[in-house]
Amino acid sequence: MMWMVSAQTSVATACSSATSSSPVAKPSSDSRPASTNSATSAAAAQASANAAHGSEVNAAISASNAADASRLTVGTVTTLVPGSSASTTISGPAGQQVLNISIPRGDKGETGDTGATGNSIVRTTGNGAVGTTDTYTITFTSGATTTFTVSHGSGSGDMTKAVYDADDDGVVDHAASTPWSGVTGKPSVFTPDTHSHGDATTGASGFMSATDKAKLDGVASGATNYTHPANHSPSIITQDANNRFVTDAEKAAWSAKGDVTLAGAQTLTNKKISAYHYIDKTVINPTATGVVQLDLSAASVFELTLTGNVSLSIQNAPALSGETISFIVRISQGATAYSVTMFNTIVWLTINGAAPAAPAANKTIEYVFTSTTSGTYFGRKGAAT
Numbered sequence: 001m002m003w004m005v006s007a008q009t010s011v012a013t014a015c016s017s018a019t020s021s022s023p024v025a026k027p028s029s030d031s032r033p034a035s036t037n038s039a040t041s042a043a044a045a046q047a048s049a050n051a052a053h054g055s056e057v058n059a060a061i062s063a064s065n066a067a068d069a070s071r072l073t074v075g076t077v078t079t080l081v082p083g084s085s086a087s088t089t090i091s092g093p094a095g096q097q098v099l100n101i102s103i104p105r106g107d108k109g110e111t112g113d114t115g116a117t118g119n120s121i122v123r124t125t126g127n128g129a130v131g132t133t134d135t136y137t138i139t140f141t142s143g144a145t146t147t148f149t150v151s152h153g154s155g156s157g158d159m160t161k162a163v164y165d166a167d168d169d170g171v172v173d174h175a176a177s178t179p180w181s182g183v184t185g186k187p188s189v190f191t192p193d194t195h196s197h198g199d200a201t202t203g204a205s206g207f208m209s210a211t212d213k214a215k216l217d218g219v220a221s222g223a224t225n226y227t228h229p230a231n232h233s234p235s236i237i238t239q240d241a242n243n244r245f246v247t248d249a250e251k252a253a254w255s256a257k258g259d260v261t262l263a264g265a266q267t268l269t270n271k272k273i274s275a276y277h278y279i280d281k282t283v284i285n286p287t288a289t290g291v292v293q294l295d296l297s298a299a300s301v302f303e304l305t306l307t308g309n310v311s312l313s314i315q316n317a318p319a320l321s322g323e324t325i326s327f328i329v330r331i332s333q334g335a336t337a338y339s340v341t342m343f344n345t346i347v348w349l350t351i352n353g354a355a356p357a358a359p360a361a362n363k364t365i366e367y368v369f370t371s372t373t374s375g376t377y378f379g380r381k382g383a384a385t
Contacts, residue, residue: 311341
């Protein structure tokens, strides 16, 4: 905003006044004809008026110039914090001076009266159905009321809490748990920040050391940190046919039986026989096929793995008199089952005296034979897989 004092109006006024109110001098006498004298007088009066008017115009222009020299332009108006002092400054040369004003802001006014407090909000019309509008009424403690409306959208795309937050936990059900496969825009590889870990100790977590890993690899699967007691009751030990305890009475009875050294045929009655090494001699034939001789002077166990059809025969059978000889023939089949023809004079101790079948593919059967006379053998099928 600019405030300016102007002398232009005074100049115009002076010009108007000089033109309308300047008197015309009238001579008292003139020897010229009346018409000539009148014209001359009028011309003289006009010249006098023009001179006077020029003086007034010059005066008005001088006043206007003086007014321009004192012109002020309002610059900035600054609002100060309450309690500050107002101030003004004027800057610039004459005719271009600028007025800057600083005015403090007034103090904060008093707090207004407390408005009415709402007492209740009740839905007065509508039922919240899709596509309808409900009206709610607010009742203030003063008794005054006001209303507002709530519109319910329509269509299958509207979100309702009963559908999208069925468990009422405040979280959209499908957003509460999203499988990793359902996350889009995820990076294929996460680059870890540079960091380090120390080895684990008994008091702090950390990485497993190479020594601990080697020790762990040496522990059997399912092993526990078990310490076997130095002493325990025999009752916790499970016994079987091959592993049993001996009582003091049994040990004493056995110790009472004297040792016997066999030299030739002897009759033993209530005596203990010690055999440090009693081993049946075994002949192993891993490629049995064709005719296979069972040499009873060389072994008492014959282990045959068939690679073709076989026919068994006895060789070097001992002469027996009131004695019994026994031997075992163990036959195993591979992926292909081959036939077995036994030697003659066998009395099979089976139902109806029928000879047992040869083992099937990938099976093993032990045949046990005994004899009390030369040339006749009792045969039976033993253990089999």
